[in-house]
Amino acid sequence: MSFGSIWAVGAGNMGGAMLRRWLTTGLDPARLTVIRKSGAAFAEGVATLSAVPADGDAPELLLLGVKPQMLDLVAGPLAAAMRPGTVLVSILAGVEDAALRARFPGARIVRAMPNLPVAIGQGVVGLHMVDDEPELRAAIDELMAPLGLVAWMDDAAAMDVVAAVAGSGPAFLYRFVDALAAAGVAAGLPVEQSAELALATVVGAAAQAGASDVGPAEMAERVASPGGSTRKGLDVLDGDAGLGALMTRTIAAAVARNREMAAAAR
Ligand SMILES: NC(=O)C1=CN([C@@H]2O[C@H](COP(=O)(O)OP(=O)(O)OC[C@H]3O[C@@H](n4cnc5c(N)ncnc54)[C@H](O)[C@@H]3O)[C@@H](O)[C@H]2O)C=CC1
Numbered sequence: 001m002s003f004g005s006i007w008a009v010g011a012g013n014m015g016g017a018m019l020r021r022w023l024t025t026g027l028d029p030a031r032l033t034v035i036r037k038s039g040a041a042f043a044e045g046v047a048t049l050s051a052v053p054a055d056g057d058a059p060e061l062l063l064l065g066v067k068p069q070m071l072d073l074v075a076g077p078l079a080a081a082m083r084p085g086t087v088l089v090s091i092l093a094g095v096e097d098a099a100l101r102a103r104f105p106g107a108r109i110v111r112a113m114p115n116l117p118v119a120i121g122q123g124v125v126g127l128h129m130v131d132d133e134p135e136l137r138a139a140i141d142e143l144m145a146p147l148g149l150v151a152w153m154d155d156a157a158a159m160d161v162v163a164a165v166a167g168s169g170p171a172f173l174y175r176f177v178d179a180l181a182a183a184g185v186a187a188g189l190p191v192e193q194s195a196e197l198a199l200a201t202v203v204g205a206a207a208q209a210g211a212s213d214v215g216p217a218e219m220a221e222r223v224a225s226p227g228g229s230t231r232k233g234l235d236v237l238d239g240d241a242g243l244g245a246l247m248t249r250t251i252a253a254a255v256a257r258n259r260e261m262a263a264a265a266r
Protein backbone atom coordinates (compact mmCIF):
# COMPACT_ATOMS: atom_id res chain seq x y z
CA MET A 1 0.00 0.00 0.00
CA SER A 2 1.33 3.40 -0.91
CA PHE A 3 0.17 5.45 2.08
CA GLY A 4 2.68 5.59 4.92
CA SER A 5 0.36 6.87 7.62
CA ILE A 6 -3.41 6.82 7.88
CA TRP A 7 -5.71 8.63 10.27
CA ALA A 8 -9.31 7.55 10.53
CA VAL A 9 -11.87 9.90 12.03
CA GLY A 10 -15.14 8.11 12.73
CA ALA A 11 -14.56 4.37 12.93
CA GLY A 12 -18.18 3.30 13.28
CA ASN A 13 -20.07 0.70 11.29
CA MET A 14 -18.72 1.71 7.89
CA GLY A 15 -15.33 3.26 8.59
CA GLY A 16 -14.61 0.49 11.09
CA ALA A 17 -15.45 -2.20 8.53
CA MET A 18 -12.99 -0.71 6.03
CA LEU A 19 -10.24 -0.41 8.62
CA ARG A 20 -10.72 -3.95 9.91
CA ARG A 21 -10.58 -5.35 6.40
CA TRP A 22 -7.36 -3.43 5.70
CA LEU A 23 -5.85 -4.72 8.93
CA THR A 24 -6.76 -8.34 8.15
CA THR A 25 -5.32 -8.00 4.65
CA GLY A 26 -1.96 -6.66 5.70
CA LEU A 27 -2.15 -3.03 6.79
CA ASP A 28 0.52 -2.53 9.45
CA PRO A 29 -1.42 -1.39 12.54
CA ALA A 30 1.47 0.90 13.44
CA ARG A 31 0.60 3.01 10.37
CA LEU A 32 -2.99 3.59 11.49
CA THR A 33 -4.32 6.10 14.03
CA VAL A 34 -8.00 6.03 14.91
CA ILE A 35 -9.51 9.23 16.26
CA ARG A 36 -12.75 8.54 18.09
CA LYS A 37 -14.54 10.49 20.78
CA SER A 38 -14.42 7.62 23.28
CA GLY A 39 -10.69 7.07 22.80
CA ALA A 40 -11.45 3.35 23.29
CA ALA A 41 -8.96 0.92 21.75
CA PHE A 42 -9.81 0.02 18.14
CA ALA A 43 -7.52 -2.92 17.43
CA GLU A 44 -4.24 -4.31 18.67
CA GLY A 45 -1.30 -2.13 17.71
CA VAL A 46 -3.49 0.71 16.44
CA ALA A 47 -2.98 4.08 18.16
CA THR A 48 -6.27 5.54 19.32
CA LEU A 49 -6.84 9.18 20.22
CA SER A 50 -9.92 10.89 21.57
CA ALA A 51 -9.34 14.13 19.65
CA VAL A 52 -7.34 15.43 16.70
CA PRO A 53 -3.81 16.12 17.96
CA ALA A 54 -2.85 19.79 17.72
CA ASP A 55 0.82 19.07 17.06
CA GLY A 56 0.86 15.49 15.72
CA ASP A 57 2.48 14.38 12.48
CA ALA A 58 -0.18 14.92 9.84
CA PRO A 59 -1.09 11.75 7.98
CA GLU A 60 -0.58 10.94 4.31
CA LEU A 61 -4.17 9.76 4.14
CA LEU A 62 -7.18 10.74 6.20
CA LEU A 63 -10.28 8.54 6.12
CA LEU A 64 -13.29 10.63 7.04
CA GLY A 65 -16.03 8.33 8.33
CA VAL A 66 -18.32 10.41 10.53
CA LYS A 67 -21.97 11.08 9.74
CA PRO A 68 -22.47 13.96 7.29
CA GLN A 69 -24.20 15.90 10.08
CA MET A 70 -20.97 15.74 12.15
CA LEU A 71 -18.73 17.12 9.41
CA ASP A 72 -18.46 20.62 10.82
CA LEU A 73 -17.61 19.33 14.28
CA VAL A 74 -14.48 17.56 13.05
CA ALA A 75 -13.48 19.65 10.02
CA GLY A 76 -11.89 22.62 11.82
CA PRO A 77 -9.35 20.77 13.98
CA LEU A 78 -8.62 18.29 11.20
CA ALA A 79 -7.99 20.96 8.58
CA ALA A 80 -5.62 22.69 10.98
CA ALA A 81 -3.71 19.46 11.56
CA MET A 82 -3.35 18.44 7.94
CA ARG A 83 -0.48 19.19 5.61
CA PRO A 84 -0.81 20.27 1.98
CA GLY A 85 -1.22 17.22 -0.21
CA THR A 86 -2.80 15.00 2.43
CA VAL A 87 -5.22 12.68 0.70
CA LEU A 88 -8.70 12.98 2.15
CA VAL A 89 -10.94 9.99 1.48
CA SER A 90 -14.50 10.87 2.43
CA ILE A 91 -17.17 8.20 2.76
CA LEU A 92 -19.85 10.72 3.72
CA ALA A 93 -23.03 10.14 1.73
CA GLY A 94 -24.06 13.14 -0.31
CA VAL A 95 -21.29 15.52 0.79
CA GLU A 96 -19.78 16.94 -2.38
CA ASP A 97 -16.24 17.61 -3.43
CA ALA A 98 -16.71 21.40 -3.21
CA ALA A 99 -18.05 21.13 0.35
CA LEU A 100 -14.99 19.09 1.34
CA ARG A 101 -12.62 21.38 -0.53
CA ALA A 102 -14.03 24.40 1.30
CA ARG A 103 -13.35 22.76 4.65
CA PHE A 104 -10.02 21.09 3.79
CA PRO A 105 -8.13 23.50 1.55
CA GLY A 106 -5.00 21.92 0.09
CA ALA A 107 -6.17 18.35 0.56
CA ARG A 108 -6.35 15.96 -2.39
CA ILE A 109 -9.94 14.86 -2.19
CA VAL A 110 -11.32 11.46 -3.11
CA ARG A 111 -14.94 10.54 -2.46
CA ALA A 112 -15.58 6.88 -1.73
CA MET A 113 -18.94 5.19 -1.34
CA PRO A 114 -18.46 1.75 0.20
CA ASN A 115 -20.90 -0.77 1.60
CA LEU A 116 -20.75 -3.02 4.64
CA PRO A 117 -19.72 -6.26 2.86
CA VAL A 118 -16.26 -4.70 2.48
CA ALA A 119 -15.78 -6.31 5.90
CA ILE A 120 -15.47 -9.68 4.13
CA GLY A 121 -13.82 -8.36 0.97
CA GLN A 122 -17.05 -8.64 -0.99
CA GLY A 123 -18.16 -5.06 -0.87
CA VAL A 124 -18.53 -2.38 -3.49
CA VAL A 125 -16.63 0.89 -3.41
CA GLY A 126 -17.71 3.68 -5.77
CA LEU A 127 -15.01 6.32 -6.19
CA HIS A 128 -14.91 9.84 -7.54
CA MET A 129 -12.10 12.34 -7.85
CA VAL A 130 -12.45 15.77 -9.45
CA ASP A 131 -8.80 16.27 -10.38
CA ASP A 132 -7.63 13.22 -12.22
CA GLU A 133 -4.23 12.37 -10.79
CA PRO A 134 -3.23 9.00 -12.30
CA GLU A 135 -0.72 8.19 -9.53
CA LEU A 136 -3.23 8.93 -6.80
CA ARG A 137 -5.90 6.96 -8.62
CA ALA A 138 -3.57 3.96 -8.79
CA ALA A 139 -2.73 4.26 -5.08
CA ILE A 140 -6.43 4.45 -4.20
CA ASP A 141 -7.15 1.45 -6.43
CA GLU A 142 -4.50 -0.49 -4.54
CA LEU A 143 -5.90 0.63 -1.18
CA MET A 144 -9.48 -0.29 -2.05
CA ALA A 145 -8.78 -3.57 -3.86
CA PRO A 146 -9.02 -5.79 -0.73
CA LEU A 147 -12.50 -4.40 -0.04
CA GLY A 148 -14.25 -5.78 -3.13
CA LEU A 149 -15.44 -4.36 -6.45
CA VAL A 150 -14.01 -0.90 -7.14
CA ALA A 151 -15.81 1.39 -9.59
CA TRP A 152 -14.69 4.91 -10.54
CA MET A 153 -17.53 7.25 -11.40
CA ASP A 154 -16.82 10.06 -13.87
CA ASP A 155 -19.94 11.97 -12.90
CA ALA A 156 -20.03 13.30 -9.34
CA ALA A 157 -23.84 13.19 -9.33
CA ALA A 158 -23.66 9.43 -9.82
CA MET A 159 -22.18 9.09 -6.33
CA ASP A 160 -25.61 9.73 -4.79
CA VAL A 161 -26.99 6.87 -6.85
CA VAL A 162 -24.05 4.61 -5.97
CA ALA A 163 -24.79 5.42 -2.32
CA ALA A 164 -28.39 4.29 -2.81
CA VAL A 165 -27.76 1.19 -4.93
CA ALA A 166 -24.56 -0.13 -3.37
CA GLY A 167 -24.21 1.75 -0.06
CA SER A 168 -27.81 1.24 1.06
CA GLY A 169 -28.27 -1.86 -1.09
CA PRO A 170 -27.37 -4.40 1.61
CA ALA A 171 -30.13 -3.00 3.85
CA PHE A 172 -32.62 -3.34 1.02
CA LEU A 173 -31.54 -6.94 0.46
CA TYR A 174 -31.82 -7.72 4.17
CA ARG A 175 -35.39 -6.45 4.05
CA PHE A 176 -36.03 -8.76 1.09
CA VAL A 177 -34.73 -11.71 3.11
CA ASP A 178 -37.08 -10.85 5.97
CA ALA A 179 -40.01 -10.34 3.60
CA LEU A 180 -39.34 -13.70 1.94
CA ALA A 181 -39.22 -15.35 5.36
CA ALA A 182 -42.40 -13.61 6.54
CA ALA A 183 -44.22 -14.66 3.37
CA GLY A 184 -43.08 -18.23 4.00
CA VAL A 185 -44.54 -18.04 7.51
CA ALA A 186 -47.78 -16.61 6.16
CA ALA A 187 -47.97 -19.57 3.78
CA GLY A 188 -47.42 -22.08 6.56
CA LEU A 189 -43.72 -22.54 7.40
CA PRO A 190 -42.51 -22.44 11.02
CA VAL A 191 -40.95 -19.04 11.85
CA GLU A 192 -37.37 -20.17 12.50
CA GLN A 193 -37.23 -22.54 9.57
CA SER A 194 -38.63 -19.93 7.22
CA ALA A 195 -35.95 -17.42 8.32
CA GLU A 196 -33.22 -20.03 7.89
CA LEU A 197 -34.44 -21.14 4.45
CA ALA A 198 -34.91 -17.58 3.20
CA LEU A 199 -31.41 -16.48 4.23
CA ALA A 200 -29.72 -19.61 2.88
CA THR A 201 -31.62 -19.22 -0.40
CA VAL A 202 -30.50 -15.62 -0.83
CA VAL A 203 -26.90 -16.39 0.13
CA GLY A 204 -26.75 -19.38 -2.24
CA ALA A 205 -28.51 -17.65 -5.11
CA ALA A 206 -26.33 -14.53 -4.79
CA ALA A 207 -23.14 -16.59 -4.71
CA GLN A 208 -24.26 -18.57 -7.75
CA ALA A 209 -25.22 -15.43 -9.65
CA GLY A 210 -21.85 -13.92 -8.78
CA ALA A 211 -20.06 -16.95 -10.24
CA SER A 212 -22.31 -17.37 -13.26
CA ASP A 213 -21.45 -16.42 -16.81
CA VAL A 214 -25.07 -15.46 -17.47
CA GLY A 215 -26.99 -12.54 -15.97
CA PRO A 216 -29.72 -12.63 -13.31
CA ALA A 217 -32.53 -12.53 -15.87
CA GLU A 218 -31.31 -15.76 -17.47
CA MET A 219 -30.70 -17.28 -14.03
CA ALA A 220 -34.36 -16.58 -13.19
CA GLU A 221 -35.47 -18.25 -16.42
CA ARG A 222 -33.55 -21.37 -15.40
CA VAL A 223 -35.56 -21.54 -12.17
CA ALA A 224 -38.90 -20.96 -13.86
CA SER A 225 -39.95 -24.21 -15.49
CA PRO A 226 -42.47 -23.63 -18.29
CA GLY A 227 -45.97 -23.78 -16.88
CA GLY A 228 -44.61 -24.07 -13.34
CA SER A 229 -45.03 -22.25 -10.06
CA THR A 230 -42.01 -19.89 -10.25
CA ARG A 231 -43.53 -18.25 -13.35
CA LYS A 232 -46.69 -17.49 -11.39
CA GLY A 233 -44.60 -15.83 -8.67
CA LEU A 234 -42.49 -13.92 -11.21
CA ASP A 235 -45.68 -12.63 -12.84
CA VAL A 236 -46.51 -10.93 -9.55
CA LEU A 237 -43.00 -9.48 -9.09
CA ASP A 238 -42.89 -8.35 -12.73
CA GLY A 239 -46.33 -6.69 -12.65
CA ASP A 240 -46.94 -2.94 -12.92
CA ALA A 241 -46.86 -2.39 -9.16
CA GLY A 242 -44.25 -5.12 -8.66
CA LEU A 243 -40.63 -5.19 -7.65
CA GLY A 244 -39.39 -2.90 -10.44
CA ALA A 245 -41.72 -0.09 -9.40
CA LEU A 246 -40.95 -0.66 -5.73
CA MET A 247 -37.17 -0.55 -6.25
CA THR A 248 -37.48 2.56 -8.42
CA ARG A 249 -39.29 4.33 -5.57
CA THR A 250 -36.89 2.92 -2.98
CA ILE A 251 -33.78 4.12 -4.81
CA ALA A 252 -35.37 7.48 -5.62
CA ALA A 253 -36.12 8.07 -1.93
CA ALA A 254 -32.56 7.23 -0.91
CA VAL A 255 -31.04 9.36 -3.69
CA ALA A 256 -33.25 12.28 -2.69
CA ARG A 257 -32.01 12.04 0.91
CA ASN A 258 -28.39 11.92 -0.26
CA ARG A 259 -29.05 15.10 -2.24
CA GLU A 260 -30.59 16.75 0.83
CA MET A 261 -27.47 15.89 2.85
CA ALA A 262 -25.33 17.33 0.04
CA ALA A 263 -27.33 20.55 0.12
CA ALA A 264 -27.02 20.80 3.90
CA ALA A 265 -23.22 20.53 3.67
CA ARG A 266 -22.84 23.23 0.97
N1 LIG B 1 -23.30 2.32 7.26
C1 LIG B 1 -23.14 2.13 5.96
O1 LIG B 1 -23.47 1.06 5.42
C2 LIG B 1 -22.56 3.21 5.10
C3 LIG B 1 -22.20 4.45 5.63
N2 LIG B 1 -21.63 5.39 4.82
C4 LIG B 1 -21.21 6.66 5.40
O2 LIG B 1 -20.34 6.38 6.46
C5 LIG B 1 -20.42 7.42 7.42
C6 LIG B 1 -20.56 6.81 8.80
O3 LIG B 1 -21.72 6.02 8.84
P1 LIG B 1 -21.84 4.81 9.87
O4 LIG B 1 -20.51 4.14 10.01
O5 LIG B 1 -23.00 4.06 9.44
O6 LIG B 1 -22.17 5.61 11.20
P2 LIG B 1 -21.73 5.26 12.68
O7 LIG B 1 -22.60 6.12 13.56
O8 LIG B 1 -21.67 3.80 12.90
O9 LIG B 1 -20.24 5.82 12.72
C7 LIG B 1 -19.91 7.17 12.86
C8 LIG B 1 -18.78 7.24 13.85
O10 LIG B 1 -18.32 8.57 13.97
C9 LIG B 1 -17.94 8.76 15.32
N3 LIG B 1 -17.88 10.20 15.62
C10 LIG B 1 -18.88 11.08 15.81
N4 LIG B 1 -18.39 12.29 16.12
C11 LIG B 1 -17.05 12.18 16.14
C12 LIG B 1 -15.99 13.09 16.41
N5 LIG B 1 -16.22 14.36 16.74
N6 LIG B 1 -14.72 12.62 16.32
C13 LIG B 1 -14.47 11.35 15.99
N7 LIG B 1 -15.44 10.43 15.73
C14 LIG B 1 -16.71 10.85 15.82
C15 LIG B 1 -19.00 8.04 16.10
O11 LIG B 1 -18.56 7.75 17.41
C16 LIG B 1 -19.19 6.79 15.26
O12 LIG B 1 -18.34 5.74 15.66
C17 LIG B 1 -21.61 8.29 7.05
O13 LIG B 1 -21.12 9.52 6.55
C18 LIG B 1 -22.33 7.51 5.97
O14 LIG B 1 -22.88 8.33 4.99
C19 LIG B 1 -21.38 5.17 3.51
C20 LIG B 1 -21.72 3.98 2.93
C21 LIG B 1 -22.36 2.93 3.67
Ligand SMILES: O=C(O)[C@@H]1CCC=N1
Binds near residue numbers: 163168
Ligand atom coordinates in the same frame (compact mmCIF):
# COMPACT_ATOMS: atom_id res chain seq x y z
O1 LIG C 1 -27.86 5.57 5.29
C1 LIG C 1 -26.91 6.30 4.98
O2 LIG C 1 -27.00 7.53 5.05
C2 LIG C 1 -25.63 5.69 4.49
C3 LIG C 1 -25.40 5.97 3.03
C4 LIG C 1 -25.32 4.65 2.35
C5 LIG C 1 -25.56 3.69 3.41
N1 LIG C 1 -25.69 4.25 4.56
